[in-house]
Amino acid sequence: MPLAGSDRSHQRTGSLRWRLGISFALLGLVVTALLTGIAVNTITTISLSNQKEDAISAVEGAATAFTDAIYKSTADPAQSAHQLGLAAGGRVIWLGPEGVVRVDGEGDTGLAGQYLKLPKELIDEDSSAAQIYTSGNRWTVYATVPLKIANRPAGRLLLVRDLEGVKCEFYELRGRLWGAGTLLALIFTFIGFLVAKSLAQPLEIITKAAQDMEAGNLKQSVSVEGSxxxxxxxxxxxxxxxxxxxxxxxxxxxxxxxxxxxxxxxxxxxxxxxxxxxxxxxxxxxxxxxxxxxxxxxxxxxx
The missing domain is CATH 1.10.287.130 (Signal transduction histidine kinase, dimerisation/phosphotransfer (DHp) domain)
Structure with missing residues (x-):
């Protein structure tokens, strides 16, 4: 008696080939997603760590040049901060010992004399520090270094650098990684169905031969290949x-x-x-x- 549509569907989805294929597909998707996520996270961590190290190096160099410009010449501090900011690829701000803005390299006079509170992780009297913060869709790195003029504490030099270019490159790379991961998952799924077919096909042949014997054709023989x-x-x-x-x-x-x-x-x-x-x-x-x-x-x- 022919099978109804629902029976054929249940027979197909309940077959060993189908179950093995789905299992391989799910395994491939999970493993690929996991590996892709690890790769994205690792690349992000390395990239942002490199950005912080680069910002620290830039602000330390800017601090040395700024100190020389203030101590050894009559250069305008604001002009020096502006030029150093252009060279460092960001905005250079001189904070006095009390945390008040003395010089803003961007020339924002409204910021001069204002108290600028820095996060605790950026305040270290003896060493440089850098952190990356996100605000909406913007990524910004803040780097500070203690500033001494004539061997006297003169506050801190702050470098603010926008990471918009880095963020765009990261999103593009992440998209490529997920695209490659999706392609790898599809390939893994295809291979999984091929493996499932190779495992299930001999059983299907033996099942067909057994059904023929049940129908009365007792002279049956199957090929013995596989595992x-x-x-x-x-x-x-x-x-x-x-x-x-x-x-x-x-x-x-x-x-x-x-x-x-x-x-x-x-x-x-x-x-x-x-x-x-x-x-x-x-x-x-x-x-x-x-x-x-x-x-x-x-x-x-x-x-």
Missing amino acids: YEIVSLGKAFNDMAKRVADLDRQRRAFVADAAHELRTPLASLKALAEGMGGNEEELQGFIRQIDRLTRLVNNLLTL
Whole structure:
């Protein structure tokens, strides 16, 4: 009887090939997503760490040049800060010991004299420090270094650098990594379905042969290829099919021989009964029983 649509769908989704394929696909997606996430996180950490180190190096160089410009010449501090900011690729701000803005390299006079509170991680009296902060879609690195003029503490020099270019490069690289990860997942999924097919196909062949035997075609043989377990299963099936076919052949031969052996004496009994005299009714009943036995024997020959 043909299978209904829902039955065929359930049979397909419940098959070993389908389950193995889906398992390989999910495994590929999870592993690829995990590896891609690790790669993105690692690249981000390394890139931002390099940006902080570069900002520290830039602000230290700017501090040395700014100190020389203030101490050894009559240069305008604001002009020096502006030029150093251009060279460092950011904005240079001189904060006094009390945290008040003395010079802004961008020339923002409204900021001069204002107290600028720095985060704790950027305040270290003896060493430089840098941190990257995000505000909305903007990435900004802040780097500070203690400033000394004539060997006297003069506050801190702050470098503010916009990382818009770095952010764009990072997003582009992340997109490429996820694209490569998606492609790798698809390839892994395709390979998974091929592996699932190679594992399930021998079982499907053996199943088809078993169904043919159930339908009455007992002479079945399957190829024994694949893994050790599949080869063992194939050999066991072939041995079983051969034994079943031999038993069926022997059964048919026995039945045929028995039927032939029984037909001859039955025919003789019928001929003898027909030639006998006596009660006609009893004689006809005896002949009918012989005919019945003859039909049974003939039926044996058709098995």
